[in-house]
Amino acid sequence: MSDAAQIRFRAATEESPAARWTLIALAFAGLAILVFAPLIAVFVEALAEGVTASLKSLASPDARDAIRLTLTIAAISVPLNAVFGIAAAWFITKFDFRGKAFLITLIDLPFSVSPVVAGLCIVLMFGANSALGGWLVAQGYPIVFAMPGIILATMFVTFPFVARELIPVMIEQGRAEEEAALTLGASGWRVFWTVTLPNIRWALLYGVLLCNARAMGEFGAVSVVSGKIRGQTATMPTTIEMQYQEYLSVAAFSLAAVLALLALVTLLLKTALEIRHADQLAAAHRH
Amino acid sequence: MHIEIDEISKQFGTTAALHPVSLAIPSGALVALLGPSGSGKTTLLRILGGLEFPSSGRVLFDGRDATGLSVQERRAGFVFQSYALFRHMTVFDNIAYGLNARPRATRPTKAEIARRVTKLLDLIQLPEIGARYPSQLSGGQRQRVALARALAIEPRMLLLDEPFGALDAKVRKELRQGLRDIHDTTGLTTVFVTHDQDEAMELADLVVVMSMGRIEQIGKPQDIRARPATPFVRDFIGA
Ligand SMILES: Nc1ncnc2c1ncn2[C@@H]1O[C@H](COP(=O)(O)OP(=O)(O)OP(=O)(O)O)[C@@H](O)[C@H]1O
Ligand SMILES: [Mg+2]
Numbered sequence: 001m002s003d004a005a006q007i008r009f010r011a012a013t014e015e016s017p018a019a020r021w022t023l024i025a026l027a028f029a030g031l032a033i034l035v036f037a038p039l040i041a042v043f044v045e046a047l048a049e050g051v052t053a054s055l056k057s058l059a060s061p062d063a064r065d066a067i068r069l070t071l072t073i074a075a076i077s078v079p080l081n082a083v084f085g086i087a088a089a090w091f092i093t094k095f096d097f098r099g100k101a102f103l104i105t106l107i108d109l110p111f112s113v114s115p116v117v118a119g120l121c122i123v124l125m126f127g128a129n130s131a132l133g134g135w136l137v138a139q140g141y142p143i144v145f146a147m148p149g150i151i152l153a154t155m156f157v158t159f160p161f162v163a164r165e166l167i168p169v170m171i172e173q174g175r176a177e178e179e180a181a182l183t184l185g186a187s188g189w190r191v192f193w194t195v196t197l198p199n200i201r202w203a204l205l206y207g208v209l210l211c212n213a214r215a216m217g218e219f220g221a222v223s224v225v226s227g228k229i230r231g232q233t234a235t236m237p238t239t240i241e242m243q244y245q246e247y248l249s250v251a252a253f254s255l256a257a258v259l260a261l262l263a264l265v266t267l268l269l270k271t272a273l274e275i276r277h278a279d280q281l282a283a284a285h286r287h
Numbered sequence: 288m289h290i291e292i293d294e295i296s297k298q299f300g301t302t303a304a305l306h307p308v309s310l311a312i313p314s315g316a317l318v319a320l321l322g323p324s325g326s327g328k329t330t331l332l333r334i335l336g337g338l339e340f341p342s343s344g345r346v347l348f349d350g351r352d353a354t355g356l357s358v359q360e361r362r363a364g365f366v367f368q369s370y371a372l373f374r375h376m377t378v379f380d381n382i383a384y385g386l387n388a389r390p391r392a393t394r395p396t397k398a399e400i401a402r403r404v405t406k407l408l409d410l411i412q413l414p415e416i417g418a419r420y421p422s423q424l425s426g427g428q429r430q431r432v433a434l435a436r437a438l439a440i441e442p443r444m445l446l447l448d449e450p451f452g453a454l455d456a457k458v459r460k461e462l463r464q465g466l467r468d469i470h471d472t473t474g475l476t477t478v479f480v481t482h483d484q485d486e487a488m489e490l491a492d493l494v495v496v497m498s499m500g501r502i503e504q505i506g507k508p509q510d511i512r513a514r515p516a517t518p519f520v521r522d523f524i525g526a
Binding site: 176177179180181182183184185186187190194195198199 | 336337338358359361362363364365367369371372373374375384385388389436437439440
């Protein structure tokens, strides 16, 4: 029968060609409009008056202070969050206790709280009008409108990145290797450095990259606590906003382009990690 | 080393993994803990190794109370069910781990460690694989590397949790003989967990049959076969 010869086997999940091409076209259009066009626009605006004008604006004291401050903030808050993230993931995955699920939810809290709210909380707690903040100001250690406040705000917003990467990886790896090391006579500290840490290193690096990208780009919480004092507490994102408000278009977009470049470098490193260590990172993204 | 388990019990929350059990293991014996899934074999083995602490009762090594000894102080060579080899280290570094972990005063020199690792690789008849990673080994090879790693610390006893559990029938038979040989040459008191009665009967000097957190019978393989003490034992060994 010719009918039998006509049967074509198709995977259950396969779409018809027309549907497939429509979906692909939609995806590309979305990417182009939402991602590529704005990114290109930033660089076009930055170079609107030529490379020299752009570089000159980046060499201005405001821009240089902002870049220095942002890099300093990232250099302090990212390692601290890496340590806290490792500690939290280790505690959650290697011990059995009640309320574990609640703690995991709590770690995600900064993702669901608006950064502006987080910034306001810090102002309420440490601002000059609070008892604690007033006392700290009197001692000469202001938190709000100063570096410590910006670091606190950045750390709050970026806290989940490292822990979230590590928890699934560490759950998947279990405790057997650590236990084996203990039976071989290693101390808890030695087990951490020679077994636990090497086993999570790529997931850790991945989490740190994401954390770093966000730490450098954070605007909402930082703009509330920093007071945006030029040359003192204005970070790159807040400086960009101020310059833009003052119609300093080339300056604003040049600084924005630097921030975008930093993000692109992060993205490249992240992709390289994903290609080279897919097996280990897969654990984190299967959940 | 003579091991005595004196009225050991273990609770996990509300579940009793072990009701008070007592057991004396003569020095140099090869003992099988035999029982169905969930009978408490692994729990008892982990208590011996110091990975778990009993809710009540005592463990005695050579007549001395060892209940409070930490896992490091027990010096038990432990082979885990899934082997738990360090995945980011070569076979050589896996076996050398316990020696490198010693405090500097008692740590052998690099050359001495290399010599001992080589000797252990010969003992498990895999002299060529020192530079490989665990992921590049077959299941049977992994099992033997785990055994060598446990032996490297010059343990006072050898504890194995389902050492042949994940292997096919032919490899199991070979490795069984391998364990017997290693036990006979080292003379170490050895306890292994299994739910395979043939394995227990063929390999062990003494078989401990467990069920639901209790010891049903302790005896030589032929005695257990000839005179099962309880209906459970008769059923389980299919006599
Ligand atoms: N960490 C734990 N937390 C809670 N319950 C546990 C824990 N470990 C073991 N149990 C319980 O204790 C009982 C005995 O478990 P155990 O692992 O000793 O059994 P087993 O004889 O080794 O079984 P199997 O042959 O399946 O490995 C089981 O009911 C198990 O659910
Ligand atoms: Mg078990």
